[in-house]
Amino acid sequence: METVLRAIAIYLVLLVVFRLAGRRTLRELTAFDFVLLLLVGEATQQALLADDFSVTNAVIAIVTLIGLDVAMSMLKQRASLVERLIDGVPTILVADGKPLRDRMRMARVDDQDVLERARALQGLERMDQIRFAVLEPGGDITIIPQPEGRGGAGRG
Amino acid sequence: MSPLPLDASAEIRRIEECHPIQRRVWRVQRIGWLGMALFVLAALLGLMGRGGPLAEAETTTPDGALRIRYERMQRLGSPTTLRIEARAGAVEEGAIALQLDRAFLRDWRLRPGVPVPIAAAAGPDGLLLRFRAAPDALHVAAVLEMTPERAFMIARPEIAVGDGPPARLLILVWP
Numbered sequence: 635m636e637t638v639l640r641a642i643a644i645y646l647v648l649l650v651v652f653r654l655a656g657r658r659t660l661r662e663l664t665a666f667d668f669v670l671l672l673l674v675g676e677a678t679q680q681a682l683l684a685d686d687f688s689v690t691n692a693v694i695a696i697v698t699l700i701g702l703d704v705a706m707s708m709l710k711q712r713a714s715l716v717e718r719l720i721d722g723v724p725t726i727l728v729a730d731g732k733p734l735r736d737r738m739r740m741a742r743v744d745d746q747d748v749l750e751r752a753r754a755l756q757g758l759e760r761m762d763q764i765r766f767a768v769l770e771p772g773g774d775i776t777i778i779p780q781p782e783g784r785g786g787a788g789r790g
Numbered sequence: 791m792s793p794l795p796l797d798a799s800a801e802i803r804r805i806e807e808c809h810p811i812q813r814r815v816w817r818v819q820r821i822g823w824l825g826m827a828l829f830v831l832a833a834l835l836g837l838m839g840r841g842g843p844l845a846e847a848e849t850t851t852p853d854g855a856l857r858i859r860y861e862r863m864q865r866l867g868s869p870t871t872l873r874i875e876a877r878a879g880a881v882e883e884g885a886i887a888l889q890l891d892r893a894f895l896r897d898w899r900l901r902p903g904v905p906v907p908i909a910a911a912a913g914p915d916g917l918l919l920r921f922r923a924a925p926d927a928l929h930v931a932a933v934l935e936m937t938p939e940r941a942f943m944i945a946r947p948e949i950a951v952g953d954g955p956p957a958r959l960l961i962l963v964w965p
Contacts (some may be wrong), residue, residue: 643965654822684867722815723808730795737809740816766802778802 637691640682641698653720656742721771728767741769751775838964839863851950851957855880858949858957865964866941874932880951881923886930891916893947897940903933941965
Protein backbone atom coordinates (compact mmCIF):
# COMPACT_ATOMS: atom_id res chain seq x y z
CA MET A 635 0.00 0.00 0.00
CA GLU A 636 2.78 2.40 0.96
CA THR A 637 4.38 2.20 -2.49
CA VAL A 638 1.09 3.09 -4.19
CA LEU A 639 0.66 6.12 -1.91
CA ARG A 640 4.26 7.17 -2.49
CA ALA A 641 3.84 6.86 -6.27
CA ILE A 642 0.61 8.90 -6.20
CA ALA A 643 2.23 11.60 -4.04
CA ILE A 644 5.29 11.85 -6.28
CA TYR A 645 3.20 11.86 -9.47
CA LEU A 646 1.10 14.73 -8.15
CA VAL A 647 4.11 16.70 -6.87
CA LEU A 648 5.91 16.33 -10.21
CA LEU A 649 2.73 17.26 -12.09
CA VAL A 650 2.28 20.44 -10.04
CA VAL A 651 5.97 21.45 -10.03
CA PHE A 652 6.45 20.97 -13.77
CA ARG A 653 3.16 22.69 -14.51
CA LEU A 654 4.19 25.63 -12.31
CA ALA A 655 7.60 25.74 -13.92
CA GLY A 656 5.85 26.45 -17.20
CA ARG A 657 5.84 24.87 -20.61
CA ARG A 658 9.09 26.30 -21.84
CA THR A 659 11.09 24.74 -19.02
CA LEU A 660 11.94 21.47 -20.69
CA ARG A 661 10.72 22.20 -24.20
CA GLU A 662 14.03 21.86 -25.95
CA LEU A 663 16.32 19.79 -23.83
CA THR A 664 19.79 21.25 -23.51
CA ALA A 665 22.53 19.07 -22.07
CA PHE A 666 22.02 20.80 -18.72
CA ASP A 667 18.25 20.26 -18.80
CA PHE A 668 18.92 16.61 -19.46
CA VAL A 669 21.26 16.34 -16.47
CA LEU A 670 18.67 18.19 -14.36
CA LEU A 671 16.00 15.72 -15.44
CA LEU A 672 18.25 12.82 -14.45
CA LEU A 673 18.81 14.43 -11.04
CA VAL A 674 15.06 14.82 -10.55
CA GLY A 675 14.71 11.11 -11.38
CA GLU A 676 17.47 10.21 -8.97
CA ALA A 677 15.97 12.30 -6.16
CA THR A 678 12.55 10.79 -6.81
CA GLN A 679 13.69 7.19 -6.93
CA GLN A 680 14.60 6.91 -3.25
CA ALA A 681 11.34 8.45 -2.09
CA LEU A 682 9.44 6.18 -4.44
CA LEU A 683 11.00 2.87 -3.43
CA ALA A 684 12.16 3.70 0.13
CA ASP A 685 14.33 0.85 1.37
CA ASP A 686 12.52 -1.90 -0.50
CA PHE A 687 14.42 -2.83 -3.64
CA SER A 688 12.35 -5.89 -4.51
CA VAL A 689 10.99 -6.47 -8.01
CA THR A 690 7.47 -6.46 -6.53
CA ASN A 691 7.96 -2.96 -5.18
CA ALA A 692 9.33 -1.70 -8.50
CA VAL A 693 6.42 -3.27 -10.40
CA ILE A 694 3.88 -1.70 -8.01
CA ALA A 695 5.50 1.72 -8.48
CA ILE A 696 5.68 1.41 -12.28
CA VAL A 697 2.12 0.13 -12.68
CA THR A 698 0.79 2.87 -10.36
CA LEU A 699 2.62 5.64 -12.24
CA ILE A 700 1.59 4.41 -15.70
CA GLY A 701 -1.96 3.81 -14.44
CA LEU A 702 -2.13 7.35 -13.09
CA ASP A 703 -0.93 8.69 -16.40
CA VAL A 704 -3.58 6.72 -18.30
CA ALA A 705 -6.24 7.90 -15.83
CA MET A 706 -5.05 11.49 -16.24
CA SER A 707 -5.22 11.28 -20.04
CA MET A 708 -8.75 9.87 -19.82
CA LEU A 709 -9.76 12.63 -17.44
CA LYS A 710 -8.29 15.25 -19.77
CA GLN A 711 -10.16 13.72 -22.70
CA ARG A 712 -13.48 13.93 -20.89
CA ALA A 713 -13.07 17.27 -19.16
CA SER A 714 -11.66 19.99 -21.38
CA LEU A 715 -11.21 22.35 -18.43
CA VAL A 716 -8.90 19.82 -16.74
CA GLU A 717 -6.98 19.47 -20.01
CA ARG A 718 -6.62 23.23 -20.32
CA LEU A 719 -5.44 23.57 -16.74
CA ILE A 720 -2.93 20.74 -17.00
CA ASP A 721 -1.67 21.19 -20.55
CA GLY A 722 -2.36 24.91 -20.96
CA VAL A 723 -3.92 26.50 -24.03
CA PRO A 724 -2.33 27.84 -27.24
CA THR A 725 -1.27 31.46 -26.98
CA ILE A 726 -0.90 33.91 -29.85
CA LEU A 727 2.46 35.65 -29.46
CA VAL A 728 2.68 37.52 -32.76
CA ALA A 729 -0.35 38.92 -34.60
CA ASP A 730 -0.01 40.36 -38.08
CA GLY A 731 3.75 40.78 -37.72
CA LYS A 732 3.52 42.57 -34.38
CA PRO A 733 4.99 40.85 -31.31
CA LEU A 734 2.59 40.92 -28.34
CA ARG A 735 5.20 41.92 -25.80
CA ASP A 736 3.32 41.36 -22.54
CA ARG A 737 2.38 37.83 -23.58
CA MET A 738 5.90 37.03 -24.72
CA ARG A 739 7.27 38.29 -21.42
CA MET A 740 4.80 36.20 -19.42
CA ALA A 741 5.55 33.13 -21.55
CA ARG A 742 9.32 33.78 -21.30
CA VAL A 743 9.69 33.86 -25.07
CA ASP A 744 11.75 36.49 -26.90
CA ASP A 745 11.95 37.67 -30.51
CA GLN A 746 14.86 35.35 -31.18
CA ASP A 747 12.85 32.29 -30.16
CA VAL A 748 10.05 33.28 -32.54
CA LEU A 749 12.39 34.15 -35.40
CA GLU A 750 14.32 30.93 -34.92
CA ARG A 751 11.12 28.92 -35.33
CA ALA A 752 10.08 31.13 -38.28
CA ARG A 753 13.37 30.35 -40.04
CA ALA A 754 13.22 26.65 -39.22
CA LEU A 755 9.58 26.08 -40.12
CA GLN A 756 8.84 28.57 -42.89
CA GLY A 757 12.16 29.99 -44.03
CA LEU A 758 11.09 33.46 -42.88
CA GLU A 759 13.64 36.06 -41.92
CA ARG A 760 11.72 38.91 -40.31
CA MET A 761 8.93 39.44 -37.84
CA ASP A 762 6.73 41.28 -40.37
CA GLN A 763 6.67 38.15 -42.53
CA ILE A 764 4.88 36.30 -39.73
CA ARG A 765 1.10 36.52 -39.68
CA PHE A 766 0.69 34.58 -36.45
CA ALA A 767 3.09 32.90 -34.06
CA VAL A 768 1.41 30.60 -31.59
CA LEU A 769 2.92 29.08 -28.46
CA GLU A 770 1.38 25.60 -28.38
CA PRO A 771 0.46 23.76 -25.17
CA GLY A 772 3.45 21.44 -25.66
CA GLY A 773 5.81 24.43 -25.59
CA ASP A 774 6.47 24.51 -29.34
CA ILE A 775 6.05 27.70 -31.36
CA THR A 776 4.15 27.35 -34.63
CA ILE A 777 4.33 29.97 -37.38
CA ILE A 778 1.68 31.04 -39.86
CA PRO A 779 3.31 33.20 -42.57
CA GLN A 780 1.78 36.31 -44.11
CA PRO A 781 -0.09 35.55 -47.33
CA GLU A 782 1.82 36.06 -50.55
CA GLY A 783 2.26 39.70 -51.37
CA ARG A 784 1.88 40.87 -47.78
CA GLY A 785 4.58 41.54 -45.25
CA GLY A 786 8.17 42.44 -45.81
CA ALA A 787 7.54 44.61 -48.85
CA GLY A 788 8.68 47.72 -47.01
CA ARG A 789 11.89 46.24 -45.70
CA GLY A 790 12.68 43.71 -48.41
CA MET B 791 -8.99 44.94 -27.15
CA SER B 792 -8.22 42.02 -29.46
CA PRO B 793 -4.82 42.25 -31.12
CA LEU B 794 -6.05 40.14 -34.03
CA PRO B 795 -6.51 41.59 -37.54
CA LEU B 796 -10.11 41.76 -38.71
CA ASP B 797 -9.63 39.02 -41.28
CA ALA B 798 -8.21 36.49 -38.79
CA SER B 799 -9.54 32.97 -39.30
CA ALA B 800 -12.11 31.32 -37.03
CA GLU B 801 -9.45 28.95 -35.60
CA ILE B 802 -7.17 31.84 -34.63
CA ARG B 803 -10.16 33.61 -33.05
CA ARG B 804 -10.97 30.44 -31.10
CA ILE B 805 -7.37 30.33 -29.81
CA GLU B 806 -7.61 33.99 -28.80
CA GLU B 807 -10.83 33.33 -26.92
CA CYS B 808 -8.93 30.91 -24.67
CA HIS B 809 -6.38 33.57 -23.76
CA PRO B 810 -8.05 34.59 -20.46
CA ILE B 811 -7.50 31.00 -19.26
CA GLN B 812 -3.80 31.30 -20.09
CA ARG B 813 -3.62 34.61 -18.22
CA ARG B 814 -5.07 32.88 -15.19
CA VAL B 815 -2.57 30.01 -15.59
CA TRP B 816 0.30 32.54 -15.71
CA ARG B 817 -0.98 34.21 -12.56
CA VAL B 818 -1.20 30.85 -10.76
CA GLN B 819 2.31 30.04 -12.04
CA ARG B 820 3.73 33.22 -10.51
CA ILE B 821 2.05 32.41 -7.21
CA GLY B 822 3.48 28.90 -7.52
CA TRP B 823 7.00 30.28 -8.06
CA LEU B 824 6.62 32.35 -4.92
CA GLY B 825 5.42 29.23 -3.13
CA MET B 826 8.46 27.29 -4.35
CA ALA B 827 10.81 30.07 -3.19
CA LEU B 828 9.14 30.09 0.23
CA PHE B 829 9.42 26.31 0.35
CA VAL B 830 13.18 26.47 -0.29
CA LEU B 831 13.50 29.24 2.31
CA ALA B 832 11.58 27.12 4.83
CA ALA B 833 13.90 24.19 4.08
CA LEU B 834 16.95 26.44 4.61
CA LEU B 835 15.54 27.60 7.93
CA GLY B 836 15.15 23.98 8.97
CA LEU B 837 11.35 23.78 8.94
CA MET B 838 11.65 20.56 6.94
CA GLY B 839 14.22 19.10 9.32
CA ARG B 840 17.80 17.89 8.85
CA GLY B 841 19.73 20.99 9.75
CA GLY B 842 18.88 24.68 9.85
CA PRO B 843 18.28 27.05 12.76
CA LEU B 844 14.72 25.85 13.45
CA ALA B 845 15.30 22.12 13.00
CA GLU B 846 16.62 21.38 16.48
CA ALA B 847 15.14 22.07 19.87
CA GLU B 848 16.10 21.75 23.49
CA THR B 849 13.91 21.14 26.49
CA THR B 850 14.37 20.44 30.17
CA THR B 851 12.33 18.83 32.89
CA PRO B 852 10.70 21.34 35.29
CA ASP B 853 13.17 20.35 38.03
CA GLY B 854 16.13 20.72 35.67
CA ALA B 855 17.21 17.11 36.13
CA LEU B 856 17.22 16.40 32.39
CA ARG B 857 18.25 18.42 29.39
CA ILE B 858 17.15 16.97 26.08
CA ARG B 859 18.30 18.00 22.63
CA TYR B 860 16.32 16.61 19.73
CA GLU B 861 15.24 17.29 16.18
CA ARG B 862 11.96 19.15 16.24
CA MET B 863 11.30 18.57 12.54
CA GLN B 864 11.66 14.96 11.51
CA ARG B 865 11.00 12.97 8.36
CA LEU B 866 9.35 9.62 7.99
CA GLY B 867 11.95 6.85 7.97
CA SER B 868 14.86 9.21 8.48
CA PRO B 869 16.91 8.59 11.66
CA THR B 870 17.41 11.47 14.10
CA THR B 871 19.44 11.78 17.28
CA LEU B 872 18.01 12.28 20.74
CA ARG B 873 20.64 13.51 23.21
CA ILE B 874 19.79 13.36 26.87
CA GLU B 875 21.90 14.84 29.60
CA ALA B 876 21.05 14.09 33.22
CA ARG B 877 22.35 15.99 36.23
CA ALA B 878 24.50 13.95 38.62
CA GLY B 879 21.77 14.42 41.24
CA ALA B 880 19.53 12.16 39.18
CA VAL B 881 21.90 9.23 39.56
CA GLU B 882 20.68 6.40 41.79
CA GLU B 883 22.72 3.28 42.48
CA GLY B 884 25.32 4.28 39.90
CA ALA B 885 22.84 4.67 37.05
CA ILE B 886 20.07 6.89 35.78
CA ALA B 887 16.66 5.52 34.91
CA LEU B 888 14.93 7.24 32.01
CA GLN B 889 11.22 6.80 31.50
CA LEU B 890 10.15 7.30 27.89
CA ASP B 891 6.42 7.39 27.26
CA ARG B 892 4.57 4.90 25.07
CA ALA B 893 4.62 7.16 22.03
CA PHE B 894 8.31 6.37 21.60
CA LEU B 895 7.49 2.70 21.16
CA ARG B 896 4.40 3.32 19.06
CA ASP B 897 5.56 5.99 16.61
CA TRP B 898 9.35 5.62 16.47
CA ARG B 899 11.90 2.92 15.98
CA LEU B 900 14.53 3.38 18.69
CA ARG B 901 18.15 2.31 18.55
CA PRO B 902 20.71 2.77 21.28
CA GLY B 903 23.67 5.03 20.68
CA VAL B 904 26.80 5.24 22.81
CA PRO B 905 26.67 4.72 25.76
CA VAL B 906 24.46 1.67 25.46
CA PRO B 907 21.75 1.28 28.14
CA ILE B 908 22.51 -1.40 30.70
CA ALA B 909 18.86 -2.36 30.92
CA ALA B 910 15.69 -1.76 28.94
CA ALA B 911 12.17 -2.74 29.89
CA ALA B 912 8.88 -1.97 28.20
CA GLY B 913 5.82 -1.63 30.40
CA PRO B 914 2.36 -0.07 30.33
CA ASP B 915 3.88 3.36 30.92
CA GLY B 916 6.34 3.06 28.09
CA LEU B 917 10.00 2.26 28.01
CA LEU B 918 12.38 2.29 30.96
CA LEU B 919 16.06 2.64 30.08
CA ARG B 920 18.94 2.54 32.56
CA PHE B 921 22.30 4.11 31.74
CA ARG B 922 25.39 3.62 33.89
CA ALA B 923 26.91 6.79 35.34
CA ALA B 924 30.66 7.24 35.47
CA PRO B 925 31.93 7.73 39.06
CA ASP B 926 32.07 11.41 40.09
CA ALA B 927 30.60 12.53 36.75
CA LEU B 928 28.74 15.85 36.87
CA HIS B 929 26.46 14.77 34.06
CA VAL B 930 25.34 11.51 32.57
CA ALA B 931 24.76 11.51 28.84
CA ALA B 932 22.60 9.17 26.83
CA VAL B 933 22.16 9.08 23.08
CA LEU B 934 19.33 7.38 21.23
CA GLU B 935 18.64 7.14 17.55
CA MET B 936 14.95 7.61 16.81
CA THR B 937 13.36 7.01 13.41
CA PRO B 938 9.76 8.16 12.92
CA GLU B 939 7.40 5.53 11.58
CA ARG B 940 4.34 7.76 11.19
CA ALA B 941 4.09 10.84 9.02
CA PHE B 942 1.92 13.97 9.30
CA MET B 943 2.22 13.74 13.04
CA ILE B 944 2.59 16.41 15.68
CA ALA B 945 3.75 14.52 18.74
CA ARG B 946 4.40 15.57 22.31
CA PRO B 947 6.22 12.59 23.81
CA GLU B 948 7.55 12.78 27.35
CA ILE B 949 10.80 11.75 29.00
CA ALA B 950 11.40 11.72 32.74
CA VAL B 951 14.01 10.57 35.21
CA GLY B 952 12.35 7.73 37.09
CA ASP B 953 9.12 9.04 38.59
CA GLY B 954 10.22 12.68 38.32
CA PRO B 955 8.39 15.38 36.37
CA PRO B 956 8.64 14.78 32.63
CA ALA B 957 10.05 16.98 29.87
CA ARG B 958 7.74 17.30 26.90
CA LEU B 959 9.14 17.27 23.43
CA LEU B 960 7.36 18.83 20.46
CA ILE B 961 8.02 16.96 17.25
CA LEU B 962 6.56 17.33 13.79
CA VAL B 963 7.05 14.51 11.33
CA TRP B 964 7.02 15.20 7.58
CA PRO B 965 6.26 12.44 5.08
